[in-house]
Amino acid sequence: MTTTDKRKVLVLLGPTAVGKTRLSLELAEMYNAEIISGDSMQVYRGMDIGTAKIRPEEMKGIPHHLIDIHDPAEAYSAAEFQEQGGRLIEEISGRGRLPFIVGGTGLYIESLCYGFRFSAAVADEAFRQAQDAFAEEHGAEALHARLAAVDPESASRLHPNDRRRIIRALEIHHQTQTTLSSTQAAQKREFPYELCLVGLTMDRQILYRRIEERIDQMLGNGLVAEVEGLLRQGCSRNMVSMQGLGYKEIAAYLEGELTLDDAVTLLKRDTRRFAKRQLSWFRHMKEIVWIDDFQEANYAEHLLAIRAVIAEKLKL
Incomplete structure (x- = not known):
């Protein structure tokens, strides 16, 4: 497939709280786009405040896809996102509109943009249950250490609380004797689309302050009640959905394991660490054009710069 035959796809990515939502709406209006959410948590119904999910009245009539498509009890995967996202790109393009992926889940976005092939390792429920039981008995850090022993690169990318992905990485090594990181490194980047990837960053301390302010706002909006x-x-705490930031910490408070102050302190710390991991993931995607120091004071200037990038990359 030649470049001219490929579907044009715009991508806006960056860490949590950097300001993707407002910008995505403006760009979607400018380029007649439909937004595909690239967020692994916003797929879940009823999980609105803790995921900073855009409300229908804020969408300005712009179609948003892959939001509220799963019940919290149903685990969602990168492979499922890749399949659904690919189908949506075709449908949106077929309507004469621009597919626009917006989000911060690196594996999801990268798998779709680059056409990743996922490991052939099949689900082994007995193995998964054994690892889950080990984590329950010895703790999340001990399970994470198991992964670090066989696949240190994947372990460095995954938070110890990300039990599902840690167990999947261990499962791949158990079945294939290869690592998740080596499988990902060997991926042939096929570029099935004509891509324009724009990344947003800002001073780390400013980002951290925005994260803490967002969490305070979530609490004021009713996160505990949610x-x-x-x-x-x-919904049980071992569900994939309930492992999301904001949900596991507040659930621990509600079940008497933490005070509310301790839960909030933990949430803010873990969200700062999550933002750092997001940036680390995106930094190895060499095709991203980065917009640095992105904040309100220079918003108009950066919007012009982004439009120039889109004009160059997508000829729009």
């Missing part, structure tokens, strides 16, 4: 409602509906 988590309480999910637990009351039968």
Whole structure:
């Protein structure tokens, strides 16, 4: 497929709280785009405040896809995102509009943009349950150490609390005797689309302050009540959805393991660390054009710069 035959795809990515949502709406209006959410948590219904999910009245009539498509009890995967995202790119392009991926989940975005092939290792429930039981008995750090012993690169990318992905990486090594990191490194980047990838960053301390302010706002908007409602509906803390930032910390508070102050302190710390991991992941995607020091004071200037990048990359 030649470049001219490929679907044009715009991508806006960056760490949590950097300011993607407002910019995405303006760009979507300018370029007649439909937004595909590249966020692994916003797929879950009823998980709105803790995921900073855009509200329908804020969408300005712009179609948003892959939001509220799963119940919290249903685990969602990068492979599922890749399949659904690829189908949406075709459908949106077929309508004469621009597919626009917006989000911060690096594996999801990279797998779709570069057409990754996922490991052939199949689900081994007995192995998964054994690892889960080990983590319950010995703790998240001990399970993370198991991964670090066989695949240190993947371990460095995954938070000890990301039990599902840690177990999947261990499962791949158990079945294939190869590592997740080596599988990803060997991926042949096929570039199935004509891509324009724009990344947003800002001074680290400013970003951290924005993260803390966002969490305070979430709490003011009812995050505790949202988590309480999910637990009351039968959502268990070992569900993939409930492992998300904001949910696991507040659930620990509601079940008496932490004070609210301690839960909030932990949430802010873990979210800062998550933002750092997001940036580390994106930094190895060499095709991204970075917009540095992105903040309100220079918003108009950066918007012009982004439009110039889009004009160059996508000829729009």
